[in-house]
Amino acid sequence: MNRKIAPKIYNALDFNLKIKPCAHFRLSNNLPVYTLHAGKEEVVSVDFVFFAGNSFEEKNIVAASTNFLLKNGTAQKSAFEINEHFDYYGAFLNRSCYNETAALTLHALTKHLPELLPAMAEILTDATFPQEELDIYRTNAKQKLEVNLTKGDFVANRLIDEYVYGFDHPYGRYTSKEAFDAIEREELADFYKKYYTHGNCMLFVSGYLPDGLETLLDQHFGKLPFNIRPYAPASFNYTTQPCPQKKHTVINDENAVQGAIRIARPFPDRHSENYPKALVMNTIFGGYFGSRLMANIREEKGYTYGIHSYVQNHIKDTALMISTEAGRNVCDATIAEIWKEAKKMRQEPVDEEELMLVKNYLIGSILADIDGPFQIMNHWKTYVLQGLDENYFYKSTNDIKNVTSEEIQYFAQKYLQEEDFWQLVVY
Known part of the structure; x- marks a missing residue:
């Protein structure tokens, strides 16, 4: 490269953009898996997406609370032990909840997948939602909400969605202190069993993928009871009821x-x-x-x-x-x-x-x-x-x-x- 010569400037419209295709296969239990092998760094993302968002809850806050507490204790490990396990391998395990979907996402070095995938499977099949963890979560969430409610932008974001969609619509619903007080551990456990352990889900894996990935995934997730119930992603039972006042x-x-x-x-x-x-x-x-x-x-x-x-x-x-x-x-x-x-x-x-x-x-x-x-x-x-x-x-x-x-x-x-x-x- 001759650094005395400026690189040529191209018009972005002249680019012939292409998206790298992903592979698709199913595990023994019919779990759909989408994979993308790319990149030079030996890192990988394993992203479980469940249809377990707030569209499926019968009581406000249950879906988000269940998702948040997924990694806060199993029958075998405490919340501290779970976090220590992932930290030891330099991995990051995150969870997120949206309107229709909820996710459990792992980012890790490719070489550590054999040690980390069993822990993910344990979280998805054996979470216990300890009462003390729920109490801590409830207290922290209420304090955070109390602070946020003093901010005009936070209040505006809540209310505008209610006006456009209606409060009974999943996109228009929002949290309250009373909703946090009302949630019970048994409700979280029931939601978890129905929409995670026996839920409908997909798996997305990307990054520098190891040899034998399909076998590795099938070993840890291929016998889990996912996708037993029929499910159509487009059929959600709610309608928009906007506010009549504009x-x-x-x-x-x-x-x-x-x-x-x-x-x-x-x-x-x-x-x-x-x-x-x-x-x-x-x-x-x-x-x-x-x-x-x-x-x-x-x-x-x-x-x-x-x-x-x-x-x-x-x-x-x-x-x-x-x-x-x-x-x-x-x-x-x-x-x-x-x-x-x-x-x-x-x-x-x-x-x-x-x-x-x-x-x-x-x-x-x-x-x-x-x-x-x-x-x-x-x-x-x-x-x-x-x-x-x-x-x-x-x-x-x-x-x-x-x-x-x-x-x-x-x-x-x-x-x-x-x-x-x-x-x-x-x-």
């Missing part, structure tokens, strides 16, 4: 110096034919640091440190969210400028220079998002859980490259109408 103001702190603004509406999901093109429209509007909302409300007016519009992608329902915090005395002006920019996008075509900039930004973002085995597998996990395939990747990148200014204006006219949004300010 505009809300909440006083959370009389002395607050700023307000948390949230503005949201339903939006097409990834199964929509025009989702990628509508995403380009949103990126221009407020989806990146150089967006119109940023240029106006942050750079020109100085009302906020940052403002963003983004898509809440769920398996069933999706929303477009505009989010910012602004000085208390300029919240109304901030909202007025948001609708001013929306009107401009509806009435005036985007010029080709701005459109080309955003196209390059989005293609470059995709390129960064598939840099590394874990990132690539995150794409595949999204596709599998939402019933998509690699054709979606190639169609979406092609749509981004070829969307026209006229199409951008059409989607702005369709999705940036003020009357279609729920609007909330929390002081």
Whole structure:
């Protein structure tokens, strides 16, 4: 390499992006496994995804509490011993709970998988949810919630979802001290048995994979009683019940110096034919640091440190969210400028220079998002859980490259109408 010669600059639109395919097989118990062998570092991610999110709970907080306490004790090991075991091998075991799914994820050195997979299997079949661990979790969660409820942005995030989806919808439900007080150990154990030990799940493994991985996985997970009940990922028994009132103001702190603004509406999901093109429209509007909302409300007016519009992608329902915090005395002006920019996008075509900039930004973002085995597998996990395939990747990148200014204006006219949004300010 001659460092006296500057490297050539390429247009991102000229890149022929490709996503590395993943392998698929099933264990002896019919557990679906998706694997991706890539990368030079000998690290691996083992990600169990269960359909055990809050969509499946009959009582608020049970799904999230069960997931949090998964590794806090088994019949053989205490919470301390479990954490010590994974720490000894330099591994990280995390758990996470979402609306439809919940996960138990291991990151470790490839060579230590034989010592770590049995511990994962133990957690998934023999967790005991000790009462003392539940009591500690409950106390800590209530204290954390109490602190968060003093923050306007936290309250705004809770309420806007309720307004858009309805509190009885899994996407609109939120926690309370009373809900934490009401959970019982037996409820967690029952939920665990139904949705983890005998639950419906998938396994995603990526990184530098060892030889004989299929045999190793089948040895530790192939006899577990997963996926016994029939399950259709798209059939969730809930409907959206949005709040009939569209505009809300909440006083959370009389002395607050700023307000948390949230503005949201339903939006097409990834199964929509025009989702990628509508995403380009949103990126221009407020989806990146150089967006119109940023240029106006942050750079020109100085009302906020940052403002963003983004898509809440769920398996069933999706929303477009505009989010910012602004000085208390300029919240109304901030909202007025948001609708001013929306009107401009509806009435005036985007010029080709701005459109080309955003196209390059989005293609470059995709390129960064598939840099590394874990990132690539995150794409595949999204596709599998939402019933998509690699054709979606190639169609979406092609749509981004070829969307026209006229199409951008059409989607702005369709999705940036003020009357279609729920609007909330929390002081």
